[in-house]
Amino acid sequence: MGIEINGCDLTCMPDIDIFKENDIIDGLEVVNIDIEEGLVGLLANTLLNEYHKPCIVFTKSIENPDVLKGSARAMPGFDLVKSFAYLSDITLTAGGHASAGGISIKKNDFNLFKDKFDEYCKNNPLEEYVEPYIDLLLGDSASS
Numbered sequence: 001m002g003i004e005i006n007g008c009d010l011t012c013m014p015d016i017d018i019f020k021e022n023d024i025i026d027g028l029e030v031v032n033i034d035i036e037e038g039l040v041g042l043l044a045n046t047l048l049n050e051y052h053k054p055c056i057v058f059t060k061s062i063e064n065p066d067v068l069k070g071s072a073r074a075m076p077g078f079d080l081v082k083s084f085a086y087l088s089d090i091t092l093t094a095g096g097h098a099s100a101g102g103i104s105i106k107k108n109d110f111n112l113f114k115d116k117f118d119e120y121c122k123n124n125p126l127e128e129y130v131e132p133y134i135d136l137l138l139g140d141s142a143s144s
Contacts, residue, residue, distance in 0.1 A: 035059045041071040041100075048073040054080065054121060056103060058110070067092065068110060070103045078126045086120045087113065 035043065037059055044057040054074040061067040074080050080101045084094035087103075090113055094103040105113050 037062060037069055040069070041073075044071045044073040048075065052126075054078050054083070054126065056117065058105075060107070061104065066107050068105050068107050070105070072096065072101045072103055074099050075126055078121075078124065082124070083117065083120050087116055090116065 035057075040057040040059050044055050047055045047057065052075055054072070056070045056072040058068040058070040061069045072080050072084075074083075076099065079098045080096055081098055084091060084096075084101060084103060088094070090105060090109045092104040092106065094101065096102055
């Protein structure tokens with residue numbers, strides 16, 4: 001199954017690194033230096049919906065090519081703010097709330113960031129995901 005944003009299949013783009021559901025890694029991070037900053041949140045949300053794992057999508061900063069800017073998304077039961085606090089020694093900026101946030105790191109710290117984020121995810125596993133649903137009773141309620 002491909003990942004698409006605005007009709008563009010991102011799984012075949014160069015410089016994209018996706019850890020899939022069957023991998024050992026609990027967290028999901030992506031770096032794609034060719035995607036516009038404005039699309040990282042859309043891609044993070046798309047990946048979250050597809051893989052049901054915390055994810056952070058990074059792209060090269062427009063202002064500084066030595067910095068990666070990221071957009072993070074997580075399912076209920078995983079707190080991104082706490083993960084950002086755990087990673088504070090290697091983040092330049094970080095903020096948001098439990099299920100969405102933004103983060104920036106030095107490009108050279110990406111592999112270290114990935115290792116530490118994976119470590120955090122393994123030590124703080126997401127509870128089993130249950131697809132939300134609404135139980136509806138259809139019928140004539142006036143006859144009851």
